Amino acid sequence: LVGAAAACRRTPVIFNFGDSNSDTGGLQVGLGFIRGRPYGRLLPDGPIGRVSDGRLIIDFLCESVKASHLSPYLESLGADFTNGANFAVSGSATLPKTVPFSLFIQVLQFLRFRSRSLDLISQAKKGSEDLINEEGFRNALYTIDIGQNDLYLAFFANSSYSQVVDKIPLALAEIKGAVKARPLGCLPQAHTIYWNGSSPVDEFGCLKSFNTAAKEFNKGLSSLCDELRSELKDSSVVYTDMYAIKRGLIANYSKHNFEDPMKTCMACGCQACGDACQSCTCQTCSEGPLYISWDGVHYTEAANAILASEILSTKYSMPRVKFSKFCRV
Numbered sequence: 001l002v003g004a005a006a007a008c009r010r011t012p013v014i015f016n017f018g019d020s021n022s023d024t025g026g027l028q029v030g031l032g033f034i035r036g037r038p039y040g041r042l043l044p045d046g047p048i049g050r051v052s053d054g055r056l057i058i059d060f061l062c063e064s065v066k067a068s069h070l071s072p073y074l075e076s077l078g079a080d081f082t083n084g085a086n087f088a089v090s091g092s093a094t095l096p097k098t099v100p101f102s103l104f105i106q107v108l109q110f111l112r113f114r115s116r117s118l119d120l121i122s123q124a125k126k127g128s129e130d131l132i133n134e135e136g137f138r139n140a141l142y143t144i145d146i147g148q149n150d151l152y153l154a155f156f157a158n159s160s161y162s163q164v165v166d167k168i169p170l171a172l173a174e175i176k177g178a179v180k181a182r183p184l185g186c187l188p189q190a191h192t193i194y195w196n197g198s199s200p201v202d203e204f205g206c207l208k209s210f211n212t213a214a215k216e217f218n219k220g221l222s223s224l225c226d227e228l229r230s231e232l233k234d235s236s237v238v239y240t241d242m243y244a245i246k247r248g249l250i251a252n253y254s255k256h257n258f259e260d261p262m263k264t265c266m267a268c269g270c271q272a273c274g275d276a277c278q279s280c281t282c283q284t285c286s287e288g289p290l291y292i293s294w295d296g297v298h299y300t301e302a303a304n305a306i307l308a309s310e311i312l313s314t315k316y317s318m319p320r321v322k323f324s325k326f327c328r329v
Helices: 002-006 027-030 056-064 103-122 133-140 148-157 163-172 188-194 207-231 242-251 273-278 301-314 323-327
Strands: 016-018 084-086 139-147 266-268
Touching: 016 056, 016 103, 027 148, 056 139, 056 301, 103 133, 148 163, 148 207, 163 207, 207 242
Parallel strands: 016 084, 016 139
Antiparallel strands: none
């Protein structure tokens, strides 16, 4: 992650939209939903709204371009919006669009943030010199990581594979930028809940139906980015194949010295628990980079660091745009 930072001459402005994969405290400040330790146990300030034992992918990406970690948009105390804001909230999806905090709502929040910032600058209000100006918004890096919950919740509602796939065009219609989904069938929680002993799995124990749906979703996202690239001539629209990146991590887990990818660091009883760990007693692994999955749904800091490095390599991006592009003079 050092190489990109060394190439930076200015701190880029970053705006992020998404779900728990990149939520840096949105759910905590928005609904008062506080996760205590062992969440955030690797962070110097302890639990600060991240669903992991430490840093998320978005944190590593910010560090790679010398940017501060993004403050959640709804944070009222101690927030720093000089280099952007994070609108991501855990549990978010693209549909239904009017339910907080869907992608649609996050975009509305961003539009209000932008309008308010420019209004205060035009009025020369006290402190407005630290706000993001028109040029800052125009040249900013916008990252979107959402869609996983649309598919996952459809499977959770016992929808058939064909019913889940039928929802993909509706979700894509709500997505206006590069967006990423991951191999859902390789989530330990999905395996625990849905595998009945006869459900088809691949050589790594991942549920085939979940992963096939995720691949169909990503295929649509790639096509959507192609369309946006032709429509938004003044923007760089980049599609990053997070499915391939995360699938590669799972397939090569031993190379990175991880345990079985179906094992979780934190679990309730014998099952992966995800957010259910809020209401039950959990066993947590000792500190150290041994696990890919933190709680059956979310990734550990060690896994997130590897995923961020793969993103920064641009091997899985189309076009292959270096992050350092956003911090040049």
